[in-house]
Amino acid sequence: MPEWMKVGADALVGAPAGALDQVIQNQDEKRRREAEAAGTPFNLWKHYGTYYNYGVPVLAIAGVALNFLKGDWATRLMTAGFQLAGRKVVHTMTKATQATPWHRYTPPNPNPPPSGAGRGGSVLEF
Numbered sequence: 008m009p010e011w012m013k014v015g016a017d018a019l020v021g022a023p024a025g026a027l028d029q030v031i032q033n034q035d036e037k038r039r040r041e042a043e044a045a046g047t048p049f050n051l052w053k054h055y056g057t058y059y060n061y062g063v064p065v066l067a068i069a070g071v072a073l074n075f076l077k078g079d080w081a082t083r084l085m086t087a088g089f090q091l092a093g094r095k096v097v098h099t100m101t102k103a104t105q106a107t108p109w110h111r112y113t114p115p116n117p118n119p120p121p122s123g124a125g126r127g128g129s130v131l132e133f
Contacts, residue, residue: 017083024063024087028094031056051099060095064088 035054042049051057067088070076076084 013079016079020083020087021090024091028056028059028091031059032098056095060091064092 035056038053039049042053064085065088067076067081067084071081071085
């Protein structure tokens with residue numbers, strides 16, 4: 008098989024694996040925020056990403072151990088699986104809890120402008 012075919016096969020395995028991981032992670036985060044808002048706990052085992060990120064490498068190891076995966080496909084799936092597991096470990100260890108969407112805080116103005124200012128007039132104070 009030419010090298011570009013191997014690279015293409017690697018991309019066809021890695022890109023969907025990473026994209027699916029991000030979609031699952033976004034859904035988990037949305038479900039976590041909803042659970043927090045409802046006041047219910049949302050532990051690591053309720054994340055679908057936990058099963059995906061740790062399940063793929065476990066299945067890859069099992070495939071290699073049972074001699075089902077061989078050669079380039081074993082390498083591809085092991086690499087993809089352990090990248091997913093590494094992402095999950097780092098995300099779990101470093102992710103700060105997301106707050107609600109960011110909004111600019113504008114403190115109340117204790118000194119409102121004089122009535123002439125702001126409507127085409129000007130007030131100069133020295």
